[in-house]
Amino acid sequence: MNTPNELKYATTHEWVRLESDGTATLGITDFAQHELGDVVYLELPDEGRALIADEPFGTVESVKAVSDLVAPLNGEVVKVNTELVDAPEAINTDPYGCWMVVVKLDNPAEADALMSAEQYVAFTEEG
């Protein structure tokens, strides 16, 4: 399983890349895409939508499973990867290249509560 060190991770298997301008880029982890299997459908929020931590902001579906995308942080969606919605199968081959949304964070310090790569690997190994 690939778990880049420079990213932060949520217990709901989203990755978060914190940018210096107070925004964060979100996607789902390699572990998540592997658990889901072949991704065939992705539904993302519109630009301008508020993200509320721990609440669903979209849906990712594989052949066998439907899964919510859960917001790891509070903020506002400022950019949406609409190309990924048209070809969501790319998530299976490049989960960290497949960003989903860019969020302007209400409070970037909230990200301190997210897991490091090391913590996330331990979390997934606990089952």
Place this chain on the structure above:
Amino acid sequence: MKRTSLYQNHVAAGARIVPFAGWEMPVQCGSILDEVRAVRQSAGIFDVSHMGQVRVLGAGSLSAVQRLFTNNAAALTPGRAQYSLMCQPDGGILDDLIVYRWDDGAAEPDYLIVVNASNRETDYAWMVEHSCGEDCTLADLSDDFALLAVQGPQAVGIVQGLAPAADLAGIPAFSHAAATLIDGTPVHVARTGYTGEDGFEIFCAWDAAPAVWDSVVAAGAAPCGLGARDVLRIEACYPLYGHEINTSTVPYQAGLGWVVKPKKGDFIGRDAMLAARAAGLPRLRGLLPDDPRAIPREGAPVRHPDGDGTVTSGTFSPTLNRAIAMGYLPASAEGEATLPMRGREYAARIVDLPFYKRGS
């Protein structure tokens, strides 16, 4: 939780194992969609050893089989097989199954019945109970037989290559024959399947299956799991027990009138299912959502001006490259239906089954 004799083969292939009907079975070896493509374009192999096998022996075998199942087993000559249904007195479906005429042409025919894994105990008990007036013996041989399905356009060539002395390629559809593989393993090869492709189902002794599996994989078949099997059968619109068919559906609703033979004489459920047919019950239809990625999932409601219905199975079809589903709708429903899913409403076209037919 039970394991088939192929459990280690699945683990070695890196399969993800899930519980299914009391068995630890492989759901996928890699990508479900790649496995489906392998079966449609070349060949795949499935472990279906969890399915049940019941042998019916004795002078009253035909009479018992005729009473228990809806299809006409009197039409089965030696070496032939037929798809059939076992129903309750009210016409509700207890299981779908394949009846193999198993003798070589004896004066008293006998049969092998292959049933769903999820129903094997209840099916066997039902068969015993409802054949008690007949001069026949039933034996549950599920633990003796392993069953491997090799399916796809290259499946026949692959299996033929493993038994060059036998004319397996000459076995017609829904027929079967005994054969010996190159390594001496005795098998029974049936030209049946559940994928919509040509291919064989190979019966062998429980402990012989791992070597047979390895030979078929070495000859080019992709190891496949139950996930791909489900997508393939939905594309081909084969009903799955517990989804399209159950004790509250009668055969005619599910498009299975072709395996009900009322003229053969009485059988369990006959009169009730004929009455239900006349009453015009909801029937199984195909649904194609306008949004090709919006997969209708089992249990989802279907809205139509003629009355509402329910999705019984839905998936993403790699063969059609779109979402497909089956569901029950009022018999008169045509045109467009509405699928409320994920807080939105999706339009879907109502179509006839199947979505996929070999050679089309």
